[in-house]
Amino acid sequence: MKRKMMAFLLAQLLVFSFSIACFGASTLPPKKQTVLAKYVTAKQAYEKYSQDPANVKILDARTIGEYVFVGHAPMAVNIPLKFLDRGLTDKNKPVMPTNENFVSEVTKRFKKTDQILVMCRSGARSAACVNLLAKAGFNDVYTITDGFEGDKDDQGQRTVNGWKNSGVPWTFKLDPALVY
Template identity: 30%
Template sequence: MSGQYKGDVSPAQAWDLLSSDENTVLVDVRTLAEWKCVGEPDLSSLSKNTIYIEWVSFPDRAPNAHFMSQLMQAVPNKDATVLFLCRTGVRSIAAAIAATEMGYENSYNILEGFEGDADQKGHRGRITGWQGRDLPWTH
């Protein structure tokens, strides 16, 4: 099943899954710098917490060698629906593939990521992505 994962969902579909299924979790694979400087998804209205596991580290962008062990610790139920989120939906695909290969068969990538596409002035988080689609987030 190499190179495969369950599929892609829009930010709104991700929110719906998180809202309707208690076994759905959100794993944000961005870096600590992104979480602190850009913002974080806010799942408090759903009585859930975002799981934070870097796919790569900042600033050297080295792969997180402990990603899978951290995921297994944070999400012991391999039957859970796992939604992966990054800045624009690229690192999260790699994370979903890796998770699927480790037995998390319900791994999804969130299209557009947290910040989404840049607007005409080059700013992200305004037109697409978790932020641009006005889903709950904190800074």
């Protein structure tokens, strides 16, 4: 009996460890982790959307310029978390003020009970969006961890994963009903 109990406990530990390794936030950089701990890759997001397009919503939180000029998922609603402003910061980064109306704009487009999959360029802004939306009472919000453009390869190019690199549909065609 003692052997069976030990084998059962060991099996449970292995299942738990495998779950954490494959699906847990511990594999994500801290800037991509959220308070809701709901994560999907771009490919998984498209599969989720394809299975239930009436109830799964895709939110693209990139700037209007990124959405228009880099491309976007054809069904993605664009509500930017940040705007691109003129100039550079003292760290040579673009000036990007926060969209103070982000949560109210999302609330106008989506119900708090909707399943929303949030995308940005590579997963950090979408995580920030999920945290803001969770604070506002949205509970079924996932971050698309690899974003639209994906992670950087060894040469610093965004060719690793991401919506654009995963073989799922994307477009430059603009639908006025979806653009911010």
